[in-house]
Amino acid sequence: MKPILDFVLKKFIQVGVLRVTFSDGTVHIYRGTKPGLEAGLHLKTKQAERSLVINSGLAFGEEYMAGELSPEGCTLETLMRVLMANIMEGGHVFEEIEDRLRYFARPLKGLNSLKKSRRNVAHHYDLNGRLYDLFLDKDRQYSCAYFAHDDMTLEEAQTAKKRHIASKLKLDRPGLEVLDIGCGWGGLALTLAKDYGATVVGITLSKEQLEEARRRVGEEGLEGQVRFELMDYRNVRHQFDRVVSVGMFEHVGKAQFERYFRGIKDCLRPDGIALVHSIGRTDGPGTTNAWLQKYIFPGGYSPALSETLAAVERSGLWVTDCEILRLHYAKTIAEWRKRFDANRQKIIDLYDERFVRMFELYLIGSELAFRLQGHMNFQIQLTRSVDALPLTRDYMYETEHKASEV
Structure with missing residues (x-):
């Protein structure tokens, strides 16, 4: 799932900088075209990477609770500011699909x-x-x-x-x-x-x-x-x-x-x-x-x-x-x-x-x-x-x- 997540993050980060340490130890830096904060994210397991691809809205919180992902070199607030600023910028195709599914499920x-x-x-x-x-x-x-x-x-x-x-x-x-x-x-x-x-x-x-x-x-x-x-x-x-x-x-x-x-x-x-x-x-x-x-x-x-x-x-x-x-x-x-x-x-x-x-x-x-x-x-x-x-x-x-x- 790492190549898919890498592709998603390249599209997703449009504001600021996100530095990601993947579970295999490699570090990728994603730079937006608009100025903003810089934050670091450590994905400690392949499961965390897989979950973020499948359902990022649920997985980020669950993996953080489990200790499988964490902010790196910054506070949790700074990390969330970077992520939320990019969601406000328009997100990415996976986020849009998840949001549409949640919207249609609202009556239930x-x-x-x-x-x-x-x-x-x-x-x-x-x-x-x-x-x-x-x-x-x-x-x-x-x-x-x-x-x-x-x-x-x-x-x-x-x-x-x-x-x-x-x-x-x-x-x-x-x-x-x-x-x-x-x-x-x-x-x-x-x-x-x-x-x-x-x-x-x-x-x-x-x-x-x-x-x-x-x-x-x-x-x-x-x-x-x-x-x-x-x-x-x-x-x-x-x-x-x-x-x-x-x-x-x-x-x-x-x-x-x-x-x-x-x-x-x-x-x-x-x-x-x-x-x-x-x-x-x-x-x-x-x-x-x-x-x-x-x-x-x-x-x-x-x-x-x-x-x-x-x-x-x-x-x-x-x-x-x-x-x-x-x-x-x-x-x-x-x-x-x-x-x-x-x-x-x-x-x-x-x-x-x-x-x-x-x-x-x-x-x-x-x-x-x-x-x-x-x-x-x-x-x-x-x-x-x-x-x-x-x-x-x-x-x-x-x-x-x-x-x-x-």
């Missing part, structure tokens, strides 16, 4: 039934809770923070994110009933209850998250104001004043987009307000990387605004506000990476080297997707009624500014 990959959704969530979110304590902020906010100022700490930016979302929910009186779809470990729900007087129901499919969220309710003394349930959004049979969903839409799957927004509409009272915060892509509908789909987020897909808004339109909801957060998630993941690296040995002791390689590849790849490949976050505010909100956004700024002064 996105068929997230109730049972499959529970299994997908458990794959990532039911990991040992100590892992998340080692790289997230103290509130365990596992979604894009909001860096209102460049010098914010991670904790400050996650607090600002919750304020930003609360301002769009217009929690202008105590006692409003809020549904938190995909509530994580409960941080947002607890904040909305404590700081804004809301009565919150949080739902999750993760047993680990549910247990921790319920523990925190007791710790905060909010038993009569906040409750958490192990429940799918498709099974909610109650209407709320407000609905919020942060970092959950990415797990819905393309086939369920319309069902998701119809569900939000059904859960909203006639004058209700919803806020959906999600990862998105700027370059139109696409596919999920095969390795990410298999090892990190089974059933996951980052939607384009075009397909998201099409589903909203068919639901009959009003889009009353839409904001694009560009590099906020890149900055967030950079902070997670610093903490992950600082606690690397503790995570090895918790799992093993293979798990750490898998997770660091996921974090680096995710950060670079936001820096290099057009990924972003969007926040869409939705209502059932055309007059559920003031005609200007002033109330958002006033509420957020007031909350930041407390």
